[in-house]
Amino acid sequence: MSRDYAGVRRVAVIGAGTIGSSWAAYFLSRGLEVIASDPKPESESFLRRYITAAWPSLERLGLAAGASVERLRFVRDPMTAIEGADFVQENIPEREKLKIDLFEQLGSALPIKVLIASSSSGLPISRLQSRCRFPERCVLGHPFNPPHIIPLVEVVGGVLTSRAAVARAMAFYRAIGKRPIHLRKEVKGHVANRLQSALWREAVHLLAEGVASVADIDTAISHGPGLRWAIMGPYLTFHLAGGEGGMRQFMHHFGGGAKLWSQLGSPVLTPKLQRSIIQGVAEETGERPIPQLAKERDASLIAIYEALGRNSSRPDETSIKG
Numbered sequence: 001m002s003r004d005y006a007g008v009r010r011v012a013v014i015g016a017g018t019i020g021s022s023w024a025a026y027f028l029s030r031g032l033e034v035i036a037s038d039p040k041p042e043s044e045s046f047l048r049r050y051i052t053a054a055w056p057s058l059e060r061l062g063l064a065a066g067a068s069v070e071r072l073r074f075v076r077d078p079m080t081a082i083e084g085a086d087f088v089q090e091n092i093p094e095r096e097k098l099k100i101d102l103f104e105q106l107g108s109a110l111p112i113k114v115l116i117a118s119s120s121s122g123l124p125i126s127r128l129q130s131r132c133r134f135p136e137r138c139v140l141g142h143p144f145n146p147p148h149i150i151p152l153v154e155v156v157g158g159v160l161t162s163r164a165a166v167a168r169a170m171a172f173y174r175a176i177g178k179r180p181i182h183l184r185k186e187v188k189g190h191v192a193n194r195l196q197s198a199l200w201r202e203a204v205h206l207l208a209e210g211v212a213s214v215a216d217i218d219t220a221i222s223h224g225p226g227l228r229w230a231i232m233g234p235y236l237t238f239h240l241a242g243g244e245g246g247m248r249q250f251m252h253h254f255g256g257g258a259k260l261w262s263q264l265g266s267p268v269l270t271p272k273l274q275r276s277i278i279q280g281v282a283e284e285t286g287e288r289p290i291p292q293l294a295k296e297r298d299a300s301l302i303a304i305y306e307a308l309g310r311n312s313s314r315p316d317e318t319s320i321k322g
């Protein structure tokens with residue numbers, strides 16, 4: 001018998017590319033049943049290879065009782081995948097028409113109680129739900145890559161989404177050990193990518209101005225504030241920067257850190273600047289190929305996750321160490 005999280009035992013994962021495969025691996029690790037669908041014939045082997053590669057990390061993070069790759073089924077047709085599903089996680093390519101059509105198709109067959117969540121990074125759920133039957137059960141459940149490791153899920157409702165659906169999506173993601181946040185408004189890029197983008201813009205500006213190399217700008221984050229950001233976000237970080245008086249003092253004594261804002265850049269990504277970035281990254285990485293960098297990143301992510309231990313949202317009582 002598969003596990004039950006907030007009434008969900010079986011998840012349909014529609015689209016088994018990079019994100020769908022990672023979601024599938026995570027759902028399986030929580031002891032859920034997963035039916036994945038993808039029209040590309042080669043996707044099944046991609047999905048199975050992805051899960052095999054991710055499984056040792058998931059074992060280290062702690063599998064739920066009953067978690068097994070045997071609970072995975074693969075089909076080509078999304079309509080077959082959703083049969084008997086309690087929750088749908090959609091991960092097809094980022095094309096509005098394709099997703100609207102799919103939502104319409106899925107909605108016509110799924111009972112009203114089944115939530116349909118989209119992983120979309122940039123399309124508004126208000127558009128995706130526009131032709132779906134019972135659009136009140138459509139939400140955005142935006143993960144961070146790779147979803148089998150990163151806990152954050154951004155949950156957003158569209159104009160037609162019910163509050164109950166948002167609450168149920170939050171409850172499900174929380175129950176499986178994710179760290180969902182609720183966005184009260186649809187906004188391009190959601191929250192985390194906007195924050196990343198603000199930092200990226202300034203990183204590019206600093207390079208364009210010749211202030212530091214690509215490698216040194218990266219070090220300024222990864223060996224500096226980035227270490228703190230795994231523990232607390234910008235608000236709490238500056239609350240502590242205010243000393244005993246916390247955020248109140250930070251506002252009064254340091255002007256809320258706003259003095260620098262007028263100095264920040266807004267670079268134009270010219271072809272010349274793009275070449276400097278590409279060259280800088282090549283110098284920074286040397287001979288190390290991307291799969292190796294990704295492996296190193298994931299191993300360090302897990303180590304950080306483990307170190308943070310008690311702060312993680314993973315429910316301890318369901319975990320067994322693999």
Ligand SMILES: NC(=O)c1ccc[n+]([C@@H]2O[C@H](COP(=O)([O-])OP(=O)(O)OC[C@H]3O[C@@H](n4cnc5c(N)ncnc54)[C@H](O)[C@@H]3O)[C@@H](O)[C@H]2O)c1
Pocket residue numbers: 014015016017018019020037038039040043078090091092093094102119120121122142143144145
């Ligand atoms: N890649 C990221 O870093 C990232 C992060 C968060 C969210 N997302 C979002 O996740 C979604 C998927 O992105 P990805 O990077 O995994 O893309 P991808 O191209 O790797 O995978 C998409 C998969 O969907 C399949 N597909 C196409 N039409 C389909 C259909 N009708 N039914 C079922 N499967 C279908 C494709 O064959 C492909 O395997 C996008 O909406 C994207 O915005 C991506």
